[in-house]
Amino acid sequence: MGKLRAISLFCGAGGSCLGLIGGFTYLKKRYRPTGIDIVHASDIDEKAVKTYNANFRHKADVADIDDLSFKRYSADIVMGGFPCKSFSTVNPTKKPEERKTQLFWQLARAIEEIYPKVFIAENVKGFYRLQQGKYFKLAKNEFEKIGYNVSHRLINASDFGVPQKRERLIMIGVRKSIKCDFIFPDPSHGNGTRPKVKLGEVIDSLEPENGKYYFSKKAVEGVKKAKNNMKRALAQDLDDQCLTITSHLAKVSLNSRDPVLLVNRKKELYRRFTPLEAARIQSFPDSFKFAGSEGDAYRQIGNAVPPVMMWYQVNEIVKQIFKKIKIKK
DSSP states (O other), X not given: OOOEEEEEESOTTSHHHHHHHOOEEETTXXXXXXXXXXXXXXXXXXXXXXXXXXXXXXXXXXXXXXXXXXXXXXXXXXXXXXXXXXXXXXXXXXOTTXXXXXXXXXXXXXXXXXXXXXXXXXXXXXXXXXXXXXXXHHHHHHHHHTTEEEEXXXXXXXXXXXXXXXXXXXXXXXXXXXXXXXXXXXOSBSTTSBOOOOGGGGOSOSSXXXXXXXXXXXXXXXXXXXXXXXXXXXXXXXXXXXEOOOTTGGGOOTTSSOEEEEEETTTTEEEOOOHXXXXXXXXXXXXXXXXXXXXXXXXXXXXXXXXXXXXXXXXXXXXXXXXXXXXXX
């Protein structure tokens, strides 16, 4: 089978793209190349694109999908994790009813113009559940209308070797003419398979080299004085998986639902994750470099798709669909 061609939209810093092409090592395990080349990648976030271009052979463009035409492109796969702010369960200002925030329409337009054999769409759990699935159904119906059979699943990254309880909706569309329904892979970790990856496996030391990651005594006292139903300080168990990390890691608060680390219970020392730890929690290899400030890195990491989780899905797509197409030929 020759190299497959892929287009990545809303590529961000490249977490999903790393999973798409493979060829990286994480926690001493090699995730082999999938046989896919990226022929176009783009995102509106200039800083995220700088990170992408520091890590990938094919360079991404800074572009608004509204301004792009894809009729001249040819690809086997189109992938897009369309922005999810308007569907996030933790965003109090979301306005999902505004069509301009429903970027799945633009993803569908790109898919229709390119007409790949397969598309991969990713979003937050809230997109699937908000208003009894209203927006998910809108997207699924549109994808079906332009010629695809759509399979979907809420996937927990911890089921695929990522030390994080991160649930995301994955939609896989297969061109109807191919007559092949995609079946999602079984979890690679947990439930009698390999043990789930523990948070402690990516934390070298509870005590960071730089004291700036500690929360102040004032912040700790604030949590202690809060009402019982408001207490947070969600210290993570190193023998379990981390709660979902978000894009505002640089501004993590003890009085929020953000996961933190308890360094010393007696001294009441809490701290946030370092950028390296956050990247590892998302399953980025240590060799992956983030451009910009530390705050930029936190935001890019929190917005990313865990590469390892995506690799397992893509590996199954190649096996079930593209290898079968080759056999039929």
